[in-house]
Amino acid sequence: MALYSRVLCLLLLSSFRHVVTDRVEVLLPDVVEVRKGDNASIKCSFSIPGQSNYTYLRWLYEKNGRTNIYYVGQDGQYAYDTEYKDRIHMADNFTLFISEVTLQDERTFVCQIGAGPAVFGENRTELRVYKSPDPPDITVNDVGILVTDEATPEIAKCKSKNGHPAPNITWYKNKYSMHQDRDDVNIATTVIKESNGLYTVSSTLHSRLSKEDKDALFYCEVNYRLPGMDLMMESERVNVTILYPMENVSLIVESPSRPVTEGDSVELRCKGDGNPAPEYTFYRIWESDDGTEMEEELEGAIDGLLMLEDVRRNTSGHYRCRALDLNFAVSLQADTMLSVNYLDPIQMSRESPVELNLGDNTTIVCSTMGSQPSAIQWQWKEQVIAIGPLLNLSSVDYKSGGHYSCVVTMPGVPGLNASKGVTVVVKGQPLVSVKRLVRVMQNDVLNVTCEAFGYPAPEITWSANGSVMHKRETHRVSSELIVKVTKELLKSGIKCSAANSLGSSEELITLQEVKATTHPTTTSTEQKRAESKGVLIVAIIVCILAIAVLGAVLYFLYKKGKIPCGHSGKQEITKPGKQQEDIVVEMKSDKSPEETELLSGPTAEKPLPGDQGEKYIDLRN
Ligand SMILES: *[C@@H]1O[C@H](CO)[C@@H](O)[C@H](O)[C@H]1NC(C)=O
Ligand SMILES: *[C@@H]1O[C@H](CO)[C@@H](O)[C@H](O)[C@H]1NC(C)=O
Ligand SMILES: *[C@@H]1O[C@H](CO)[C@@H](O)[C@H](O)[C@H]1NC(C)=O
Ligand SMILES: *[C@@H]1O[C@H](CO)[C@@H](O)[C@H](O)[C@H]1NC(C)=O
Ligand SMILES: *[C@@H]1O[C@H](CO)[C@@H](O)[C@H](O)[C@H]1NC(C)=O
Ligand SMILES: *[C@@H]1O[C@H](CO)[C@@H](O)[C@H](O)[C@H]1NC(C)=O
Ligand SMILES: *[C@@H]1O[C@H](CO)[C@@H](O)[C@H](O)[C@H]1NC(C)=O
Ligand SMILES: *[C@@H]1O[C@H](CO)[C@@H](O)[C@H](O)[C@H]1NC(C)=O
Numbered sequence: 001m002a003l004y005s006r007v008l009c010l011l012l013l014s015s016f017r018h019v020v021t022d023r024v025e026v027l028l029p030d031v032v033e034v035r036k037g038d039n040a041s042i043k044c045s046f047s048i049p050g051q052s053n054y055t056y057l058r059w060l061y062e063k064n065g066r067t068n069i070y071y072v073g074q075d076g077q078y079a080y081d082t083e084y085k086d087r088i089h090m091a092d093n094f095t096l097f098i099s100e101v102t103l104q105d106e107r108t109f110v111c112q113i114g115a116g117p118a119v120f121g122e123n124r125t126e127l128r129v130y131k132s133p134d135p136p137d138i139t140v141n142d143v144g145i146l147v148t149d150e151a152t153p154e155i156a157k158c159k160s161k162n163g164h165p166a167p168n169i170t171w172y173k174n175k176y177s178m179h180q181d182r183d184d185v186n187i188a189t190t191v192i193k194e195s196n197g198l199y200t201v202s203s204t205l206h207s208r209l210s211k212e213d214k215d216a217l218f219y220c221e222v223n224y225r226l227p228g229m230d231l232m233m234e235s236e237r238v239n240v241t242i243l244y245p246m247e248n249v250s251l252i253v254e255s256p257s258r259p260v261t262e263g264d265s266v267e268l269r270c271k272g273d274g275n276p277a278p279e280y281t282f283y284r285i286w287e288s289d290d291g292t293e294m295e296e297e298l299e300g301a302i303d304g305l306l307m308l309e310d311v312r313r314n315t316s317g318h319y320r321c322r323a324l325d326l327n328f329a330v331s332l333q334a335d336t337m338l339s340v341n342y343l344d345p346i347q348m349s350r351e352s353p354v355e356l357n358l359g360d361n362t363t364i365v366c367s368t369m370g371s372q373p374s375a376i377q378w379q380w381k382e383q384v385i386a387i388g389p390l391l392n393l394s395s396v397d398y399k400s401g402g403h404y405s406c407v408v409t410m411p412g413v414p415g416l417n418a419s420k421g422v423t424v425v426v427k428g429q430p431l432v433s434v435k436r437l438v439r440v441m442q443n444d445v446l447n448v449t450c451e452a453f454g455y456p457a458p459e460i461t462w463s464a465n466g467s468v469m470h471k472r473e474t475h476r477v478s479s480e481l482i483v484k485v486t487k488e489l490l491k492s493g494i495k496c497s498a499a500n501s502l503g504s505s506e507e508l509i510t511l512q513e514v515k516a517t518t519h520p521t522t523t524s525t526e527q528k529r530a531e532s533k534g535v536l537i538v539a540i541i542v543c544i545l546a547i548a549v550l551g552a553v554l555y556f557l558y559k560k561g562k563i564p565c566g567h568s569g570k571q572e573i574t575k576p577g578k579q580q581e582d583i584v585v586e587m588k589s590d591k592s593p594e595e596t597e598l599l600s601g602p603t604a605e606k607p608l609p610g611d612q613g614e615k616y617i618d619l620r621n
């Protein structure tokens with residue numbers, strides 16, 4: 001009996017085991033993701049061993065036990081009377097649809113299949129409901145962070161609301177993510193589930209910062225998920241005020257950027273490198289007679305900028321700025337020297353006009369005082385004729401007269417310069433210059449020119465009647481006479497007379513008659529001279545021609561008033577192509593000690609190297 005019952009039991013067991021191994025295989029996705037408010041669909045598929053049909057299919061959910069929500073049987077299908085009654089339906093392919101999913105729908109759904117009395121199977125799906133959070137809100141600690149803080153100070157707070165599930169917050173400093181670090185970074189995160197089931201995540205960043213972080217930008221990033229994708233949102237970038245002690249202070253002349261000259265407005269800038277900016281005080285430093293420093297406080301500085309208007313040479317000196325950093329109790333100072341450049345008006349050793357007599361020698365000294373070495377030049381007719389303060393005029397003649405200017409520049413200070421002119425007049429009785437012999441034909445209309453040099457300006461008169469035109473310069477008067485050649489005129493010649501208060505002189509122009517066959521060259525020497533400038537050889541020929549035509553008398557007359565060539569080994573530098581040396585200005589660069597005394601210290605010109613000998617500069621036109 002016992003054996004029977006045992007065998008029966010084994011049979012029952014084995015048959016039961018057989019049923020279990022032949023169970024229905026139900027396939028259901030592990031997880032179904034859906035956005036809140038969207039419709040969810042859960043597909044249930046199954047395979048039943050043998051050819052048999054399912055007898056029923058049931059959908060349930062698990063929450064504190066199991067609740068049936070939908071039934072499908074041979075006798076029809078219906079939704080159970082649950083919260084899902086109106087929100088679910090099932091398609092012919094056994095896919096369960098849940099419309100307008102809510103956060104409460106995030107639970108496990110079960111699809112259960114029965115096929116005959118002992119054949120049964122089920123599988124589960126987890127339904128996850130997602131809701132994207134609001135963009136993160138960042139608030140920065142606007143108190144300012146002391147780099148000397150012992151603790152890790154609060155930098156910023158980041159909050160993201162209304163997400164599901166709770167998102168993650170990551171902090172960034174200049175694009176680099178920040179991680180918890182025992183000494184330097186502390187990130188505290190709180191997650192609050194609101195009554196509506198959504199999450200609010202807040203994160204507070206505490207970090208130790210250094211001066212190098214003063215331009216750092218911080219932001220937080222919210223990482224969240226929606227069905228099928230991982231997403232993120234970034235907060236706006238914020239900077240923090242970092243308070244760090246001043247380490248250096250500088251005092252500079254901020255403007256002008258060129259050397260300062262009198263009349264400028266000067267800006268002195270004091271700058272300490274701490275944050276917040278320190279308080280600045282400016283001082284002028286005076287040294288008393290016994291060598292001790294005295295500080296005179298200067299008023300009117302604004303935020304480390306001191307403006308000195310219309311500076312003068314006495315503004316030059318020693319300036320100081322003191323910066324006081326109250327937060328860190330640091331006081332530093334910086335000094336600077338301000339030098340205001342100047343150039344005094346030029347002094348001349350002679351008053352203008354300088355009146356000289358023919359043949360006089362004189363030296364005019366130009367001098368000035370300046371803050372730096374200056375360069376002095378003498379100019380005549382816009383050409384430099386002497387370098388240095390001395391203008392030597394020797395054996396002056398009428399052509400030496402005119403306007404000379406002394407030009408002073410300061411090479412170290414561009415734009416600082418001065419100039420002063422002096423007029424030299426050479427007094428003397430007139431000196432008449434004419435072409436002595438003119439070849440003419442009777443009844444020609446003759447054009448003759450007479451030049452008279454002298455000062456005061458001479459009056460020119462002609463012995464013949466004709467049309468006359470005068471041209472006056474300081475030391476030179478020229479007159480043009482146009483006259484018809486008559487027999488009488490051929491006989492008498494034409495006399496040109498010039499007179500001023502110091503005397504008079506005259507010259508005769510002899511007219512030589514030529515026959516009609518040969519036309520005399522009437523080209524004037526002036527025209528020739530103009531042409532000659534181009535070609536050197538032509539110039540020499542013209543030169544020789546002119547000398548031949550004019551004759552020896554005029555030449556010697558000219559020579560009489562000049563320095564003889566052989567005098568004391570001096571050399572005359574005359575350019576070829578010019579006919580005569582009219583005036584010679586003597587220049588000497590090496591100075592005797594008494595000359596140097598004439599000059600002010602800084603303006604004294606050093607002798608140019610290789611310029612030891614005497615030089616003559618030709619001043620002719
Ligand atoms: C549930 O379905 C999945 C396929 O979606 C399958 O891999 C798994 O084995 C099933 N589980 C059971 C217990 O049948
Ligand atoms: C299984 O049963 C359903 C109704 O319960 C029926 O519609 C279907 O045709 C049956 N399938 C087979 C293979 O018998
Ligand atoms: C099941 O049927 C529904 C509607 O009939 C359809 O929208 C869905 O795509 C089907 N699912 C599968 C997996 O065939
Ligand atoms: C969700 O399902 C309902 C009915 O079941 C339908 O009216 C609605 O249009 C669906 N919504 C979406 C987004 O498919
Ligand atoms: C949030 O962080 C945790 C832990 O680092 C990670 O497992 C999870 O996937 C993150 N979630 C998102 C939405 O990135
Ligand atoms: C922060 O940035 C703003 C705008 O870029 C700027 O005006 C402000 O000075 C910065 N503050 C600090 C403390 O760097
Ligand atoms: C500022 O001071 C620090 C130390 O006091 C020094 O290393 C640095 O070179 C200084 N910087 C400037 C610009 O003077
Ligand atoms: C500097 O000189 C000017 C005249 O050029 C004078 O008015 C001013 O008082 C002087 N200032 C000082 C500080 O000596």
Ligand SMILES: *[C@@H]1O[C@H](CO)[C@@H](O)[C@H](O)[C@H]1NC(C)=O
Pocket residue numbers: 359360361394395
């Ligand atoms: C001017 O100097 C020259 C030599 O350079 C000399 O021959 C002449 O006599 C001097 N004239 C007068 C007026 O001193």
Ligand SMILES: *[C@@H]1O[C@H](CO)[C@@H](O)[C@H](O)[C@H]1NC(C)=O
Pocket residue numbers: 409414415416417418
């Ligand atoms: C002299 O100074 C004036 C301004 O004061 C400037 O315009 C001129 O260029 C300067 N001349 C020279 C040669 O430096």
Ligand SMILES: *[C@@H]1O[C@H](CO)[C@@H](O)[C@H](O)[C@H]1NC(C)=O
Pocket residue numbers: 447448449480482524525526
């Ligand atoms: C007279 O000659 C001079 C130069 O020799 C010339 O400049 C001037 O034009 C001439 N006058 C006339 C009226 O031809």
Ligand SMILES: *[C@@H]1O[C@H](CO)[C@@H](O)[C@H](O)[C@H]1NC(C)=O
Pocket residue numbers: 363390391392586587588589590591592614615
């Ligand atoms: C100018 O003349 C003086 C003598 O009067 C002489 O000592 C000096 O060297 C001369 N200077 C130049 C530049 O020739």
